[in-house]
């Protein structure tokens with residue numbers, strides 16, 4: 150059985166709800182009486198704050214980046230309030246500067262950080278294991294195995310945080326965040342902040358103060374290790390088949406139970422610090438010990454260092470998710486059992502890939518179509534929907550590293566380039582949300598250091614990639630209420646870009662965009678082109694009448710296909726030899742009028758004017774901006 | 780341990796309503812007193828990527844992931860996507876497939892090919908497949924958005940509980956939209972059930 154923690158003693162009317170791990174965490178955080186919850190969006194953690202924003206009696210916010218969200222939570226904790234921040238794995242890299250010192254001040258009001266690892270990389274630039282932060286920052290790590298535990302541990306984390314005056318890391322993975330399961334929930338408990346107490350030795354981290362407090366971290370580690378031996382979060386299940394015993398945490402526990410229901414298991418809900426005595430007890434009761442952990446070899450290394458013999462990554466993969474299907478043959482092999490080859494039907498059929506695409510009418514198409522028409526560019530990129538510009542048909546993005554990196558990378562290329570790259574133009578593409586997250590500092594570095602970079606700021610008034618969350622430039626807060634709207638033009642100007650080198654263009658107007666890019670890349674020194682058009686996900690976007698291709702007029706030039714809109718479909722291909730003797734490929738097209746939202750981008754490169762508005766009476770009835778019926 | 784578990788895989792592409800359909804199936808299973816887990820793999824699904832939703836229910840569900848070769852019913856919202864996940868079917872499993880053909884840009888650009896007859900390929904591989912055009916069924920009912928309910932109707936007779944249980948969950952979803960909408964969905968549900976039943980009757984096993 151999974152760990153079941155007692156709900157609060159006076160837990161009232163219980164309800165069972167089908168909740169995702171993210172929703173369950175939000176519910177637990179809210180019930181704990183939390184006053185402040187902050188996050189910057191990031192898959193797979195985004196829905197935690199989205200859910201919290203719908204609960205009453207707490208301040209929920211989209212922060213501009215993860216570091217700020219953590220600082221906001223810390224400040225609230227200093228007043229004695231219960232406080233929370235959530236982020237994806239890479240977000241904690243950004244916030245880590247705060248983390249590494251706030252662990253020394255410690256928490257006053259319960260302070261919980263939810264971090265979601267994208268194990269399997271469904272939509273992230275890397276896979277990394279956030280459990281390391283527990284070791285690095287000397288803070289406890291809680292790992293739920295399903296939604297019910299996510300809810301319970303979120304609540305428990307606040308108690309632990311206050312009892313041991315420590316920030317607590319609630320480590321989630323995609324398979325927790327996005328799996329729905331039944332959760333028995335309770336009600337919100339009151340938690341009144343005790344009030345800020347001036348105490349420079351604790352809150353002003355200068356060397357003299359930090360030196361005094363750091364030994365406390367090591368002591369806290371020891372105390373928590375003792376807690377780990379007795380907490381109901383760590384359970385030793387004796388099992389009946391003693392040939393292999395397992396140590397596991399998080400969603401891997403469910404895979405172990407599914408594949409080996411009778412084996413002894415030490416399930417670590419508090420996985421750092423882990424309990425050495427319990428582990429020895431398990432080791433003594435089974436012939437072989439296997440550590441089942443996703444991604445890195447953390448527990449295994451530590452268990453071996455404690456002198457306990459075990460298996461782990463020698464038989465299990467380090468990349469991607471585990472599953473019963475991965476575990477079973479690995480353990481069979483370990484036990485010397487014959488492993489049947491997978492059944493032929495179980496092999497996936499060979500098929501075309503279906504990579505994500507930009508939406509029909511996405512303003513980014515205008516920019517990438519334009520860039521794909523210009524030669525001799527090096528285009529430094531960043532993270533967002535616009536990263537898709539690296540793919541077909543545009544192939545107009547040359548680098549992507551981490552959020553905001555485009556600026557520094559472009560400047561470095563500019564400063565580092567030798568004669569081979571001398572005649573190339575260097576551009577930096579960035580989305581508006583990414584710009585405010587980490588890009589502004591990079592732009593400042595470009596202007597300050599005389600960079601020769603043309604920046605393309607794709608201002609679609611939202612955080613498109615993660616589902617359309619508001620930003621400081623959208624004039625709305627997390628609840629959709631009015632908020633001060635920052636002016637990106639003025640920010641860019643204040644960062645040192647000359648006024649006349651800041652151009653605002655409509656990415657739907659291809660000729661102007663083309664002309665502006667051509668002009669700006671010729672100019673020495675920094676310039677910024679702000680391409681402004683709303684993303685289709687937000688209310689500001691108004692779909693208009695769809696287009697269709699007049700079959701008799703289409704010459705098969707294929708220009709519109711190069712725009713990259715998913716609503717354009719090729720109906721027929723052909724090859725012809727031109728009078729010049731050159732062979733060209735033809736692609737005759739049609740537009741799916743149910744998918745077309747009428748941006749008019751594809752109309753512009755169409756030489757024979759074959760793309761026309763659907764006449765009014767032909768407009769399919771469903772073309773009104775509504776969500777689907779269900 | 781997992782012998783009483785029902786595994787249903789719903790697949791399609793982003794924006795088709797795969798997740799919502801699975802959510803309603805999950806609600807029906809809960810109404811029947813089952814433990815339920817539902818998990819999605821949707822890498823940037825909003826942008827026309829592949830979406831699969833795994834639904835598992837029974838007395839007690841542990842791992843949320845369905846293993847290849849263990850699916851009782853596969854509900855495919857798109858032909859090629861049904862083919863993509865057909866290896867998840869167990870030998871006696873059933874695939875219910877909407878024949879919609881959604882061709883991605885990588886195919887339009889001539890970089891890859893879309894298979895001519897995805898459901899035919901599934902049959903060749905020995906799977907039991909029922910293919911139907913949910914969207915034209917919905918269009919005949921006068922509202923293309925009823926397609927999802929047609930899909931749910933299609934699976935209704937192949938669940939370990941009565942179709943009424945699922946229908947009741949759909950009713951509940953649309954109740955606040957008024958009696959007319961509820962009625963339209965009831966018709967779509969019946970049409971989905973019919974489309975599958977007719978074909979199964981026509982093709983001897």
Ligand SMILES: Cc1ncc(C[n+]2csc(CCOP(=O)(O)OP(=O)(O)O)c2C)c(N)n1
Pocket residue numbers: 189190191192215237239240243274532533534535552579580581582583584607609611612613614615684
């Ligand atoms: C440190 C970090 N935080 C969050 C994310 C998740 N994420 C990727 S891109 C992005 C923002 C995209 O918004 P924007 O820059 O406006 O571009 P758009 O998607 O709208 O084109 C977010 C939140 C991430 N990859 N790294």
Ligand code: SF4
Pocket residue numbers: 506507508510511512513534535609613614684685686826
């Ligand atoms: S969500 Fe917005 S930014 Fe992303 S592809 Fe769609 S329109 Fe473009």
Ligand code: SF4
Pocket residue numbers: 509510695696712714715716717740744745746747748749750751752
């Ligand atoms: S007008 Fe052209 S580019 Fe724009 S959405 Fe319609 S088909 Fe796509």
